[in-house]
Amino acid sequence: xxxxxxxxxxxxxxxxxxxxxxxxxxxxxxxxxxxxxxxxxxxxxxxxxxxxxxxxxxxxxxxxxxxxxxxxxxxxxxxxxxxxxxxxxxxxxxxxxxxxxxxxxxxxxxxxxxxxxxxxxxxxxxxxxxxxxxxxxxxxxxxxxxxxxxxxxxxxxxxxxxxxxxxxxxxxxxxxxxxxxxxxxxxxxxxxxxxxxxxxxxxxxxxxxxxxxxxxxxxxxxxxxxxxxxxxxxxxxxxxxxxxxxxxxxxxxxxxxxxxxxxxxxxxxxxxxxxxxxxxxxxxxxxxxxxxxxxxxxxxxxxxxxxxxxxxxxxx
Amino acid sequence: xxxxxxxxxxxxxxxxxxxxxxxxxxxxxxxxxxxxxxxxxxxxxxxxxxxxxxxxxxxxxxxxxxxxxxxxxxxxxxxxxxxxxxxxxxxxxxxxxxxxxxxxxxxxxxxxxxxxxxxxxxxxxxxxxxxxxxxxxxxxxxxxxxxxxxxxxxxxxxxxxxxxxxxxxxxxxxxxxxxxxxxxxxxxxxxxxxxxxxxxxxxxxxxxxxxxxxxxxxxxxxxxxxxxxxxxxxxxxxxxxxxxxx
Numbered sequence: 267x268x269x270x271x272x273x274x275x276x277x278x279x280x281x282x283x284x285x286x287x288x289x290x291x292x293x294x295x296x297x298x299x300x301x302x303x304x305x306x307x308x309x310x311x312x313x314x315x316x317x318x319x320x321x322x323x324x325x326x327x328x329x330x331x332x333x334x335x336x337x338x339x340x341x342x343x344x345x346x347x348x349x350x351x352x353x354x355x356x357x358x359x360x361x362x363x364x365x366x367x368x369x370x371x372x373x374x375x376x377x378x379x380x381x382x383x384x385x386x387x388x389x390x391x392x393x394x395x396x397x398x399x400x401x402x403x404x405x406x407x408x409x410x411x412x413x414x415x416x417x418x419x420x421x422x423x424x425x426x427x428x429x430x431x432x433x434x435x436x437x438x439x440x441x442x443x444x445x446x447x448x449x450x451x452x453x454x455x456x457x458x459x460x461x462x463x464x465x466x467x468x469x470x471x472x473x474x475x476x477x478x479x480x481x482x483x484x485x486x487x488x489x490x491x492x493x494x495x496x497x498x499x500x501x502x503x504x505x506x507x508x509x510x511x512x513x514x515x516x517x518x519x520x521x522x523x524x525x526x527x528x529x530x531x532x533x534x535x536x537x538x539x540x541x542x543x544x545x546x547x548x549x550x551x552x553x554x555x556x557x558x559x560x561x562x563x564x565x566x567x568x569x570x571x572x573x574x575x576x577x578x579x580x581x582x
Numbered sequence: 583x584x585x586x587x588x589x590x591x592x593x594x595x596x597x598x599x600x601x602x603x604x605x606x607x608x609x610x611x612x613x614x615x616x617x618x619x620x621x622x623x624x625x626x627x628x629x630x631x632x633x634x635x636x637x638x639x640x641x642x643x644x645x646x647x648x649x650x651x652x653x654x655x656x657x658x659x660x661x662x663x664x665x666x667x668x669x670x671x672x673x674x675x676x677x678x679x680x681x682x683x684x685x686x687x688x689x690x691x692x693x694x695x696x697x698x699x700x701x702x703x704x705x706x707x708x709x710x711x712x713x714x715x716x717x718x719x720x721x722x723x724x725x726x727x728x729x730x731x732x733x734x735x736x737x738x739x740x741x742x743x744x745x746x747x748x749x750x751x752x753x754x755x756x757x758x759x760x761x762x763x764x765x766x767x768x769x770x771x772x773x774x775x776x777x778x779x780x781x782x783x784x785x786x787x788x789x790x791x792x793x794x795x796x797x798x799x800x801x802x803x804x805x806x807x808x809x810x811x812x813x814x815x816x817x818x819x820x821x822x823x824x825x826x827x828x
Contacts (some may be wrong), residue, residue, distance in 0.1 A: 309767050388761040414803060485601075543766055557666075557670040558671075560630075560632050560633065561666065561669060561670040562683065563653070563654040563655040563658060564630055564654055564655075564657075564658050564663050564664045564685030565656060565658060565663060565683055565685065565687055565688050565730060566658040566659050566684070566688040566734070567655060567658075567687050569655065571687070572655075575672075575675065575683065576672065578674070579674030579675040580673045582673075582674035
């Protein structure tokens with residue numbers, strides 16, 4: 267495991283376009299993990315939270331454990347990047363959040379110079395009974411669109427637990443994104459999956475979010491917001507399965523096209539296997555809502571300015 | 583300030599407005615009274631220049647300039663704005679940002695977002711950071727809309743039923759906003775069913791069957807509205823002798 271402050275500073279600075287505060291990523295007070303290509307540059311836990319990292323030929327493996335009952339007020343900073351134009355980074359991670367624990371993660375992934383970069387994330391997440399985990403991930407892929415991102419996560423939320431995640435890629439080009447999250451919820455567990463992507467040029471975006479409501483009273487929300495401009499193609503597959511009584515699930519998808527050559531599709535899938543479960547969905551695909559645009563234009567914004575305000579707000 | 587000359591609008595083979603003649607003076611509060619379906623909101627859309635509301639005949643003049651063919655935002659930059667009866671919602675846009683957009687892109691109003699909210703009876707500490715989205719009730723959203731009109735400091739504010747769905751106790755706030763706009767020198771074209779709100783107007787017009795029947799003293803127009811329009815026998819087709827252009 268390498269320690270290199272110069273590399274770490276470079277990596278942290280590369281996270282700024284993804285919205286990260288480089289100083290926070292380096293601050294000794296915060297727990298965190300920083301991986302540049304396949305070099306672990308920082309791996310720091312705090313009382314009650316342990317991070318174990320291991321470098322591999324193509325990336326890193328990490329196991330993050332939060333002890334039962336531990337309530338962490340400060341977020342854990344995760345930072346992954348490939349700074350050269352080419353490379354592959356494969357992150358295999360496991361999160362174990364103990365019973366009654368509470369923790370939040372802020373993850374930044376940056377590939378600012380990418381022309382041919384593959385970034386693969388495979389995560390297994392277990393949120394214990396009554397525990398809470400929030401995971402906010404923001405990407406920056408540079409202007410070239412030369413990144414292929416394949417985030418795959420399996421999330422298990424035990425009784426009364428809560429898992430809430432956001433995946434955000436709104437600056438720079440997206441490249442190829444294939445997001446695939448599956449969440450399984452026990453009794454009274456709650457899960458919210460939220461993905462926001464701004465696709466440009468020839469970007470190709472597929473977002474697949476699946477929530478299995480296995481326990482009575484489990485609640486899930488799969489929410490996606492995509493803006494497709496130029497020749498971007500996007501596809502959203504939101505699936506919720508109600509397997510238990512009083513389970514409640516909702517799929518909420520909006521895709522906005524801002525160019526004549528952009529394409530979008532949405533496939534909401536609801537399956538109810540218990541007569542007392544209830545699932546709903548709403549999907550809207552098309553141009554920016556005319557009334558929103560005209561409302562802003564009636565305040566003096568040009569049409570282009572109004573579209574920008576609506577799109578930026580939706581992806582915030 | 584605003585002159586409509588012979589405005590007509592048809593859609594899908596149906597006449598919605600015809601031969602509308604209306605004159606709104608500088609700094610005047612002018613109310614439009616009319617039953618549901620008479621074309622009040624359509625008239626608002628025509629003046630603002632919304633898509634689908636392009637007149638099939640007639641011209642619109644604002645301060646002597648023919649604005650009939652101008653897009654919405656150019657009319658707004660000349661000082662015209664509209665508060666919708668059912669305003670749009672915006673994900674991720676805070677009330678503070680929404681009001682600031684109106685202030686910066688409109689007429690550079692001198693009231694801060696917080697002051698605008700206070701004027702419409704919404705405590706700024708509770709509302710500035712909230713999103714202008716579905717979490718606001720209909721009444722709250724309409725009040726935020728009025729606040730954004732105030733923030734813009736327009737020369738002509740078209741208010742489409744600003745009192746609709748508002749708590750009766752908050753009607754005073756609406757009246758206060760209209761008076762503030764007038765004090766700022768703005769003309770207000772006020773579309774309302776609420777007589778206590780309409781009563782603050784300097785003049786009023788009665789709209790029936792897509793045309794202006796009468797223009798004059800608000801009390802007289804309100805009386806006419808009560809006696810003839812609430813149970814309209816015209817089915818939106820007034821008799822020719824009752825059409826008196828303002």
